[in-house]
Amino acid sequence: MPMMSGAHFLAETLHGYGVSHFFFMPVIVPDAMPELERLGITRVMTHGEKPAAYMADAYARVSRSVGFCGAQSVGAANLAAGLQDAYLACSPVVALTGRLPQDQQDRNAYQEVDHGNPFSAVTKYSTRVNTVDQFPMALRQAIRESTTGTPGPAHLDLSGIAGGDIAAKDADLEVVIEGQFASVPPFRPEPDAGSVNDALGEISRAATPVIVAGGGVTASNAGKELVELAERLNVPVATALNAKETFPFDHPLAVGVPGSYSRACANQVLAEADLVFFVGSHTGGQVTNDWKLPRPGTRIVQLDINAAELGRSFPIAVGLQADVRAGLQKMLDASGEVGLPIDEQQRASWISRVQQLVGDWKDSVDYLWNSDDEPMRPERLCKELTDLMPSDAILVSDTGHSGIWTGTMMDLTHPGQSYIRCAGSLGWAFPAAFGAKAAAPDRPVICFTGDGGLWYHFTELDTGLRYGINTVTIVNNNASLNQEQALNERIYRGRTSGSDEMWMLSDADFAAMAESMGGFGIRVDRPGELEGALDQALNAGKPAVIDVKTHIEGIAPRAWDG
Numbered sequence: 001m002p003m004m005s006g007a008h009f010l011a012e013t014l015h016g017y018g019v020s021h022f023f024f025m026p027v028i029v030p031d032a033m034p035e036l037e038r039l040g041i042t043r044v045m046t047h048g049e050k051p052a053a054y055m056a057d058a059y060a061r062v063s064r065s066v067g068f069c070g071a072q073s074v075g076a077a078n079l080a081a082g083l084q085d086a087y088l089a090c091s092p093v094v095a096l097t098g099r100l101p102q103d104q105q106d107r108n109a110y111q112e113v114d115h116g117n118p119f120s121a122v123t124k125y126s127t128r129v130n131t132v133d134q135f136p137m138a139l140r141q142a143i144r145e146s147t148t149g150t151p152g153p154a155h156l157d158l159s160g161i162a163g164g165d166i167a168a169k170d171a172d173l174e175v176v177i178e179g180q181f182a183s184v185p186p187f188r189p190e191p192d193a194g195s196v197n198d199a200l201g202e203i204s205r206a207a208t209p210v211i212v213a214g215g216g217v218t219a220s221n222a223g224k225e226l227v228e229l230a231e232r233l234n235v236p237v238a239t240a241l242n243a244k245e246t247f248p249f250d251h252p253l254a255v256g257v258p259g260s261y262s263r264a265c266a267n268q269v270l271a272e273a274d275l276v277f278f279v280g281s282h283t284g285g286q287v288t289n290d291w292k293l294p295r296p297g298t299r300i301v302q303l304d305i306n307a308a309e310l311g312r313s314f315p316i317a318v319g320l321q322a323d324v325r326a327g328l329q330k331m332l333d334a335s336g337e338v339g340l341p342i343d344e345q346q347r348a349s350w351i352s353r354v355q356q357l358v359g360d361w362k363d364s365v366d367y368l369w370n371s372d373d374e375p376m377r378p379e380r381l382c383k384e385l386t387d388l389m390p391s392d393a394i395l396v397s398d399t400g401h402s403g404i405w406t407g408t409m410m411d412l413t414h415p416g417q418s419y420i421r422c423a424g425s426l427g428w429a430f431p432a433a434f435g436a437k438a439a440a441p442d443r444p445v446i447c448f449t450g451d452g453g454l455w456y457h458f459t460e461l462d463t464g465l466r467y468g469i470n471t472v473t474i475v476n477n478n479a480s481l482n483q484e485q486a487l488n489e490r491i492y493r494g495r496t497s498g499s500d501e502m503w504m505l506s507d508a509d510f511a512a513m514a515e516s517m518g519g520f521g522i523r524v525d526r527p528g529e530l531e532g533a534l535d536q537a538l539n540a541g542k543p544a545v546i547d548v549k550t551h552i553e554g555i556a557p558r559a560w561d562g
Contacts, residue, residue, distance in 0.1 A: 011035030016177035053082025055435030215242030216280020427456025
């Protein structure tokens with residue numbers, strides 16, 4: 001094996017796996033930085049550890065490959081906090097941290113805390129690397145862990161405050177690239193024939209079945225197979241937020257997003273279903289509206305690459321352990337080999353009912369979509385953005401109201417459009433958009449956030465400027481966290497100065513702030529102004545912020561639960 005430094009080994013390994021960007025808060029593996037530069041890997045220095053993790057998360061989700069981030073010893077716990085979103089979103093991110101050597105542990109060393117517990121909560125795999133000889137095995141294992149099964153973060157805690165005991169030292173190291181782990185999924189396990197037939201039988205016999213598609217459909221690139229199976233079995237499809245791009249918005253079987261960030265019609269369909277087929281979807285609180293849907297007694301069929309997810313929240317009639325695309329293809333193959341006992345008249349009646357619910361919901365919000373109120377209604381903003389987004393745009397959404405607005409009030413109207421959203425922490429979307437753009441530099445990336453979300457990490461505009469990572473940020477700016485209004489007015493028993501302090505914010509001009517930092521900024525007050533503003537922002541040649549003044553009473557409705 002050749003003699004090389006840990007820094008050289010790290011750079012060659014990242015290059016071999018096709019990694020194009022390393023997101024970090026200094027200082028971490030500084031000896032590797034010239035090596036990364038030599039191989040054309042962009043080293044993106046952020047203004048905080050959490051934004052570095054957020055950028056790596058979005059990079060990984062868009063590229064469907066491993067994202068890398070890092071921070072030194074004192075910033076490690078902050079980086080772990082940032083990995084919460086990657087963990088919740090099942091995103092393959094590898095985090096590198098430095099730590100003081102073992103002889104300085106447990107002795108109240110300056111700025112040092114144990115990294116084990118923070119990272120164990122937000123990773124699939126976390127280990128210490130004490131010597132450079134251990135580095136190759138640990139790094140390959142971290143990459144394998146992050147991409148296999150349900151993807152998720154991994155963590156290597158490198159000896160040395162910035163990992164210097166690993167990066168700066170030489171050893172006999174061999175660069176081995178296990179190519180199948182360079183993208184998600186590395187394996188496509190297939191379900192057994194008996195389970196496939198049982199699942200098809202359950203769905204065929206159901207009177208009112210519905211498919212709930214989750215992020216596994218997106219990760220497996222199984223949208224085509226999902227559409228084909230839904231059409232063959234004549235079953236409506238609800239898409240979790242992480243699967244929003246996998247099913248055509250205008251398909252006759254499309255239901256919309258269910259759960260807590262949901263269209264009422266989607267929850268109504270789940271409530272009336274006698275069978276729900278979860279496809280690559282966690283059965284967690286968000287997609288089920290805190291497990292109120294489906295109703296007790298509903299039969300459940302579930303397909304997931306991770307056997308531990310089968311039956312996690314609801315007893316299952318049939319479970320299929322498989323990669324989503326491979327599993328759906330097996331079901332398509334089997335459904336063509338035997339006649340399925342579908343009552344066509346009964347199924348047609350169900351589809352008619354579903355389409356009625358969808359149509360009624362659209363009618364109920366039409367006046368909001370087309371409102372001419374000033375300040376602008378957020379629903380109208382969503383309609384305008386739906387109509388104006390480029391056909392190959394990536395929409396990056398924050399959580400809270402932003403997740404509800406983009407999930408329920410926006411459609412992806414072109415097959416080339418993509419959607420990723422915050423899985424946990426408000427403020428994620430703005431830095432994450434830079435990670436998405438790094439992964440897909442030739443595609444427009446549009447961030448949708450509120451003023452409350454943008455305040456978290458607005459300094460990362462400078463990061464975008466320094467690296468020429470040009471995104472467009474739409475700010476739903478109502479000078480408030482109005483999602484919290486009702487809670488605080490209930491606690492204070494009315495609207496008072498005290499309650500207002502808990503959710504109202506300063507009336508900031510983010511367009512002017514962007515301009516002052518060297519970016520592009522423009523303000524929008526009326527719906528008709530958005531088209532010109534978006535065109536200018538997309539062609540600005542620098543990170544752009546569109547500050548849209550919206551109505552403070554634009555509060556998303558509570559999820560329908562009957």
